[in-house]
Amino acid sequence: MKFEIEFDAIAAISTSPGVGAISIVRLSGADALKIADRIFKARIKPSSMKSHTIRFGSVISDQETIVDQVLLTVMRAPSTFTGEDTVEINCHGGQVAARLILKNLIHNGARAAEPGEFTKRAFLNGKLDLTQAEAIDDLIHARTDSAGLLAVKQLAGHLSKYVHNLRQGLLEIASRIELAIDFSEEELDPYNPEQIISLLTETKRAIQLIIGNIERGRIIKEGASVVICGKENVGKSSIFNALLTKKRAIVSSIPGTTRDVIEDSVNISGVPLRLFDAAGIRQNTDNEIEDEGISRSRRAVQEADLVLFVLDQSQNIDREERELYQYVKGYPHMVVCNKIDLISSGAHVLPIEPDVVFVSVSALTGQGIDDLTQAIAQWIARNDPHFFDRAIAGNFRQETCLQQALESIRLSICSLREGNPPELAAVDVQAAIRSLGEVIGVVSHEDVLNSIFEKFCIGK
Amino acid sequence: MTATFEYEILVVGGGHAGVEAALVGARRGHSVGLLTIRREDVGAMSCNPAIGGSAKGQVVREIDALGGEMAQVIDATGIQFRMLNLSKGPAVWAPRAQADRELYRQETLRRVESQPNLRLHEELVEELIVENGQIVGVATESLAFFRSETVIIAAGTFLRGLIHIGEERFPGGRIGERHAEKLSISLQGLGFRHGRMKTGTPPRVRKGSIDFSQMEVQKGDVPPPRFSFSTVQITQPQICCYTSYTNETTHRILLDNLHRTAMYAGRTQAVGARYCPSVEDKVVRFRDKPKHQIILEPEGLDNDLMYVNGFSTSMPKEIQDRAIRTIPGYANAEIIRYGYAIEYDFIPPIQLTPGLETRVVKNLFLCGQINGTSGYEEAAGQGIVAGINAVQRLRGEDFFIPDRSESYIGVMIDDLVTKNIDEPYRLFTSRAEYRLRLRQDNADLRLTRYGHDYGLINDERYEALQMKEAEIGRVRNQLDHITVSPESVNPVLSELESSHLRSKCALSDVARRPEVGMSGVKRMGYFCNLSEDVEFQVNLALKYEGYIARQDQEIGRYRQLEQKRIPDGFDYDQVKGLSTEGRMKMKAIQPASIGQAGRISGVTPADISVLLISLKNRKRKMIRNN
Numbered sequence A: 001m002k003f004e005i006e007f008d009a010i011a012a013i014s015t016s017p018g019v020g021a022i023s024i025v026r027l028s029g030a031d032a033l034k035i036a037d038r039i040f041k042a043r044i045k046p047s048s049m050k051s052h053t054i055r056f057g058s059v060i061s062d063q064e065t066i067v068d069q070v071l072l073t074v075m076r077a078p079s080t081f082t083g084e085d086t087v088e089i090n091c092h093g094g095q096v097a098a099r100l101i102l103k104n105l106i107h108n109g110a111r112a113a114e115p116g117e118f119t120k121r122a123f124l125n126g127k128l129d130l131t132q133a134e135a136i137d138d139l140i141h142a143r144t145d146s147a148g149l150l151a152v153k154q155l156a157g158h159l160s161k162y163v164h165n166l167r168q169g170l171l172e173i174a175s176r177i178e179l180a181i182d183f184s185e186e187e188l189d190p191y192n193p194e195q196i197i198s199l200l201t202e203t204k205r206a207i208q209l210i211i212g213n214i215e216r217g218r219i220i221k222e223g224a225s226v227v228i229c230g231k232e233n234v235g236k237s238s239i240f241n242a243l244l245t246k247k248r249a250i251v252s253s254i255p256g257t258t259r260d261v262i263e264d265s266v267n268i269s270g271v272p273l274r275l276f277d278a279a280g281i282r283q284n285t286d287n288e289i290e291d292e293g294i295s296r297s298r299r300a301v302q303e304a305d306l307v308l309f310v311l312d313q314s315q316n317i318d319r320e321e322r323e324l325y326q327y328v329k330g331y332p333h334m335v336v337c338n339k340i341d342l343i344s345s346g347a348h349v350l351p352i353e354p355d356v357v358f359v360s361v362s363a364l365t366g367q368g369i370d371d372l373t374q375a376i377a378q379w380i381a382r383n384d385p386h387f388f389d390r391a392i393a394g395n396f397r398q399e400t401c402l403q404q405a406l407e408s409i410r411l412s413i414c415s416l417r418e419g420n421p422p423e424l425a426a427v428d429v430q431a432a433i434r435s436l437g438e439v440i441g442v443v444s445h446e447d448v449l450n451s452i453f454e455k456f457c458i459g460k
Numbered sequence B: 001m002t003a004t005f006e007y008e009i010l011v012v013g014g015g016h017a018g019v020e021a022a023l024v025g026a027r028r029g030h031s032v033g034l035l036t037i038r039r040e041d042v043g044a045m046s047c048n049p050a051i052g053g054s055a056k057g058q059v060v061r062e063i064d065a066l067g068g069e070m071a072q073v074i075d076a077t078g079i080q081f082r083m084l085n086l087s088k089g090p091a092v093w094a095p096r097a098q099a100d101r102e103l104y105r106q107e108t109l110r111r112v113e114s115q116p117n118l119r120l121h122e123e124l125v126e127e128l129i130v131e132n133g134q135i136v137g138v139a140t141e142s143l144a145f146f147r148s149e150t151v152i153i154a155a156g157t158f159l160r161g162l163i164h165i166g167e168e169r170f171p172g173g174r175i176g177e178r179h180a181e182k183l184s185i186s187l188q189g190l191g192f193r194h195g196r197m198k199t200g201t202p203p204r205v206r207k208g209s210i211d212f213s214q215m216e217v218q219k220g221d222v223p224p225p226r227f228s229f230s231t232v233q234i235t236q237p238q239i240c241c242y243t244s245y246t247n248e249t250t251h252r253i254l255l256d257n258l259h260r261t262a263m264y265a266g267r268t269q270a271v272g273a274r275y276c277p278s279v280e281d282k283v284v285r286f287r288d289k290p291k292h293q294i295i296l297e298p299e300g301l302d303n304d305l306m307y308v309n310g311f312s313t314s315m316p317k318e319i320q321d322r323a324i325r326t327i328p329g330y331a332n333a334e335i336i337r338y339g340y341a342i343e344y345d346f347i348p349p350i351q352l353t354p355g356l357e358t359r360v361v362k363n364l365f366l367c368g369q370i371n372g373t374s375g376y377e378e379a380a381g382q383g384i385v386a387g388i389n390a391v392q393r394l395r396g397e398d399f400f401i402p403d404r405s406e407s408y409i410g411v412m413i414d415d416l417v418t419k420n421i422d423e424p425y426r427l428f429t430s431r432a433e434y435r436l437r438l439r440q441d442n443a444d445l446r447l448t449r450y451g452h453d454y455g456l457i458n459d460e461r462y463e464a465l466q467m468k469e470a471e472i473g474r475v476r477n478q479l480d481h482i483t484v485s486p487e488s489v490n491p492v493l494s495e496l497e498s499s500h501l502r503s504k505c506a507l508s509d510v511a512r513r514p515e516v517g518m519s520g521v522k523r524m525g526y527f528c529n530l531s532e533d534v535e536f537q538v539n540l541a542l543k544y545e546g547y548i549a550r551q552d553q554e555i556g557r558y559r560q561l562e563q564k565r566i567p568d569g570f571d572y573d574q575v576k577g578l579s580t581e582g583r584m585k586m587k588a589i590q591p592a593s594i595g596q597a598g599r600i601s602g603v604t605p606a607d608i609s610v611l612l613i614s615l616k617n618r619k620r621k622m623i624r625n626n
């Protein structure tokens, strides 16, 4: 007889946020290898790899594009930390690549791990000393306490309050649906899918708002990622150094000086930033290293909260640069015109939308750098004077649960719009209620019935 | 003691639970004694003359698939049949029928009395006789002693039943019938905790005193839907029901006299069900509602009484008269039997194992309203399970424990033994997590196998079911493997106003279109000999495919946790790190599995983790010691 419960696969970034040459994403659970198969491209599938071996390959997205080149280690149960099949993915440093890989794993069936959950699994699978009562105690409190930061805990109170209210609202919607099913014989307001759709749409918006506020919280906690990008030699590294007020990146007049993404942190007007200096992007190089640097720059742009697109005003804008801007345009960005101490070439014909922020600076003389920092700070705070008040602390797991709730609600709305019967929409609404419940740690089936009995006159 | 009888199974109470339990035992060849206060009350419907409804209708179909009685009896005696929820999807359709109360009772009694191995006794049970923690028999008021290896108590609302009509109150199990006082005391003496519940019933009026012209007519479906999978046709003549509404005047009379009811005067603390309020409760709790619906239901074909559904009350008689006469059509209504409230003892069912055996006394089973449920269907569903398990016990075999993913009966029993039941428990479809699976149309596919395993369904019926199941699977599978071309199906698609195919595709893709379905597929020349039944199931499989696949995944996870058994008599005090509430609840409920433990309110996910570790350590230790 096998006693172990097969736990679902959980994933998390296991290196701490910050600078480092590599990041590790860890995946553990019965389906870990199956999930790894879906995202890892190499000559051999992870599920066919021997235990405790390592392979070079690429993590690919659903669209078959390469997310990152990685080293992947397979460790099979039971000789692993958690006692389950475990996959570790060593990717490039910083949070960008790691986050993309994590998202990809979750998209393919893994669940974002709760704080302390790997340890908890190790515990449950008998990999840690079970006799120590203290450890058990830790385990029990892992869910709430290992988040650690006191401030975060305080803020987390906000989140649970909001989510609790949202869940109440959804319960009421569910009770309307259940009413139509279980009490169709009562003379009650007739079942009205349109009304339910509009209630669900409201809830959907409210959840989106919360996710936006968690985003703010994340920015406050982890810093907003600001990626400096542009053609080679326009002065990106110089601006990077100017914003950091230190000589962190190498500056030279040789095009293609910066070849990897450099990261550093700075605090401007109370908003923590994680600044990234990317390699100058150009289409054709005959240099393999530079090519790799360029593809990393593109990835950094994809994950950025804000992109600074740098131009050199002393140079003409060429086709390459215009194409590059077409790419950047699809992401939140502003345009920085550098080298204003030099004579303008007078040929700045970039199709810039009127609402895009445009700042002129000289990284060399420091002129305009203050304007730039102001512009960045304001942009990150969404021009919202209440940015800090609205921010809610929420961890990745909670955000994932909210995203799942959002998806379930979207499905239920679709189903109702297609004219499907209410018991199908009910499946998705129930799933959304469960997802919200997971955020705040409540589960109960009786809730819907209680809500019906409170609100409607039932019974002959 | 004057007389001694000996049985293998003794059933106390001849209501809907008791009858199912007794018939199971007798059909399996065991000697069964059925003790009831009055012979003519076997199979009586104490409240409304109807069977089925949302979730309940599904239960009746399940009872039928397991080899029980209720579906066949109502099919033989029903006088109006309807399928509820037809405007919604098939997953929540539910059959409901009005019964001829008298015919239903007679038909039940006939089945009981013609059953070999089953003997009916008119007896009032006063005491349970227990030796070494095991039941050995019962003693009755007539001083008879019934010896039996197993005893099933299905005493309904009779335990210390107390009836309220206005200021009047008197003991009784049902109006005009004695209650069972000593049995309740005997149970308490054995260490059972008890609680008190109440329910109510509306007045019955004389048909001739009603003016039907002022009411809306509600007809049954044609043809009438059947409950039993083996019924060929409904034969009783079909009748109508009549609806009308209360009004402000009715409400004023009720509000002015609230103090004259036992509930509002505080003469009882018993808990009633929120979904089954008295008319005075409805008026009080929903003051803004200007009217409440009242349905007048015939009690039978030749019966002069009619049941005033929606007007349950415990007002004094003269107030019942005054209030009812304000309703259109009731101006001259003559109440023949007044409405009343009844309160009674129940035994909180967390004292039972999932097999419905009591934890305190071995070989003693409880089922039906004594467990705090309401409704004939819920009672009968428990009755059949208790009957099966008494037999299993006699034979020394494992209990039948229906599971939440397979039947409403399973949902109900798990709720009863896991949750704290504090109001009369009624099934709703929303209590089932896997509702799309638990349908009335597939009760046979879900449960016939168990009916056969426990000897209640014959080989012939079981083989027919297996063939049907195989046929459904075969057709569904072939749909994916047959490729159709635009030329071959576009003509039929045109006729069905469905868009044309541009290229070849699987037949299932065409069949999935709502406007095509299996009937369209037949028109294309495929599966022309498909039976109606199989066609329905295949259509449903196509329609719900994605949703059912998702529910099946959830069911997989659910089962995994159900399979993690917690040994009998597990000592929760030995487990370090459990929350106080979790420990207390688990000690009281003694969950059979990790899954069940997780459904106990107050048990946290952390408690479950700790429990898992400790079970695992325990197992390691056992292995080491061997």
Ligand SMILES: Nc1nc2c(ncn2[C@@H]2O[C@H](COP(=O)(O)OP(=O)(O)OP(=O)(O)O)[C@@H](O)[C@H]2O)c(=O)[nH]1
Pocket: A231, A232, A233, A234, A235, A236, A237, A238, A239, A250, A251, A252, A253, A254, A255, A256, A257, A258, A259, A279, A280, A281, A338, A339, A340, A341, A342, A361, A362, A363, A364, A365
């Ligand atoms: N006159 C003037 N020169 C500048 C300014 N900013 C940068 N430069 C010069 O431009 C050259 C390129 O600067 P970098 O900061 O290395 O440019 P980059 O965009 O990081 O270049 P790559 O990393 O090679 O893509 C250096 O010689 C800088 O000294 C400016 O505002 N004015």
Ligand SMILES: [Mg+2]
Pocket: A236, A237, A238, A249, A250, A251, A257, A258, A280
């Ligand atoms: Mg540079």
